Amino acid sequence: MLERARRAKDLPKSFSSILGRFVPFPATANISAEQHGNGSLPSVVNSAVFHLETNLHGPTTRTFTGVPICAWDMKSKKPCNCTKSQCLKLYCDCFANGDFCSNCNCNNCYNNILHEIERFQAIKTYLDRNPEAFQPKIGKGKLGDIKPRHNKGCNCKRSGCLKNYCECYEAKVMCSSICKCIGCKNYEESPDRQTLMDLPHYSDTGKIALTCISWEVVEATCACLLAQGEEAEKEDCSICLAEQMILEEFGRCLSQILYSEFQSKGFQME
DNA sequence: GAGTTTGAAACT
DNA sequence: CAGTTTCAAACTC
Numbered sequence: 001m002l003e004r005a006r007r008a009k010d011l012p013k014s015f016s017s018i019l020g021r022f023v024p025f026p027a028t029a030n031i032s033a034e035q036h037g038n039g040s041l042p043s044v045v046n047s048a049v050f051h052l053e054t055n056l057h058g059p060t061t062r063t064f065t066g067v068p069i070c071a072w073d074m075k076s077k078k079p080c081n082c083t084k085s086q087c088l089k090l091y092c093d094c095f096a097n098g099d100f101c102s103n104c105n106c107n108n109c110y111n112n113i114l115h116e117i118e119r120f121q122a123i124k125t126y127l128d129r130n131p132e133a134f135q136p137k138i139g140k141g142k143l144g145d146i147k148p149r150h151n152k153g154c155n156c157k158r159s160g161c162l163k164n165y166c167e168c169y170e171a172k173v174m175c176s177s178i179c180k181c182i183g184c185k186n187y188e189e190s191p192d193r194q195t196l197m198d199l200p201h202y203s204d205t206g207k208i209a210l211t212c213i214s215w216e217v218v219e220a221t222c223a224c225l226l227a228q229g230e231e232a233e234k235e236d237c238s239i240c241l242a243e244q245m246i247l248e249e250f251g252r253c254l255s256q257i258l259y260s261e262f263q264s265k266g267f268q269m270e
Numbered sequence: 271g272a273g274t275t276t277g278a279a280a281c282t
Numbered sequence: 283c284a285g286t287t288t289c290a291a292a293c294t295c
Contacts, residue, residue, distance in 0.1 A: 084289065090279060091289050156277065164292055165276045 079104040087111035088122040090133070095122075098134055138171045153178035161186035162196055221253045 077099055082092045087109045090096045094104060094111055101111040110118045126133040132151075139151045150168045153176060154161060161184045164170045168179065168186055175186045185192040228249040232242035 080290080082290065085279095089289080091291095093291085096279095152278095154277080159276065159292095163276080165278095167278075170292095 077102070080106050082106040082109070086118075088119060090126065096134070137167060138173055148173050149176040150179070154181050155179070156181040156184070158183075160184065160192065162192055217257060221250070221257070224249055224253055 077097075078093065080087060080092050080094045080101060081104070083106070085091045087095050087101050087104070087106050088111060092101075092106070092111060094101045099111075100113065101109050109115075110122075112119075123134070135151070137151055138148050148171075150171065150173060154166050154168045156166045156179075159165045159169075161169050161175050161179075161181050166175075166181070166186065168175045174188060175181055175184050187193065225246050228246045229242065232245050237245065
């Protein structure tokens with residue numbers, strides 16, 4: 001995989017920029033609407049990447065544990081139910097996480113490849129307003145802090161920050177000094193919080209946290225996919241075949257990633 | 271499943 | 283920047 005990645009490093013910059021879509025925001029957002037719409041990007045790669053994004057639900061920066069250890073989450077993306085936002089506002093979780101909508105229950109959805117111009121325009125609008133609009137909400141906290149915290153803090157008034165209405169609680173992080181919540185019970189020594197934590201549903205049983213997907217691994221994977229896309233173009237393959245080749249390459253990369261992960265955790269692989 | 275509550279996002 | 287409205291998710295019944 002690394003050797004393939006090294007070869008792919010020599011690819012033209014435009015390829016790399018479009019595959020930036022394969023890594024989470026804000027890298028995705030670096031592509032302007034003009035760049036995207038000029039038709040110079042390889043449609044084969046473009047379309048395959050879209051399929052990867054929509055069918056595999058990755059990448060996403062939101063993790064169930066609230067600790068964005070890696071960009072990809074094993075958990076499937078939760079479908080949204082937007083009715084009025086066209087899924088192009090931050091109300092929409094899919095859009096806010098940098099995902100396309102897929103298998104959602106939304107109405108009049110524009111958060112898909114069919115409306116990419118509108119989608120990119122919306123992204124651009126938000127980034128102009130706030131360059132960190134698509135950054136993960138849970139960050140590491142102040143320099144030197146070990147524990148993660150909500151980057152903006154919450155403003156809860158009635159939930160005591162012990163219900164999923166609260167973004168801190170939902171992300172399983174403590175409220176911090178930047179929160180403006182009233183009647184907060186979401187702090188380390190809180191007896192109410194302790195009671196909730198003792199309930200069985202709180203713990204994430206059966207989940208596998210991927211810790212091995214570093215940026216280097218993501219980059220290497222993207223490089224492999226690019227190499228495959230380029231090869232497909234060189235051989236003048238049909239779009240369908242090219243997509244298949246890229247997807248198969250992705251499968252191989254994924255296998256290797258999971259293999260390394262399981263090995264590092266001491267699981268026996270068949 | 272329908273209705274209510276909640277708080278973030280958007281708007282004024 | 284503060285107050286209000288809109289929105290979608292969480293929650294309750």
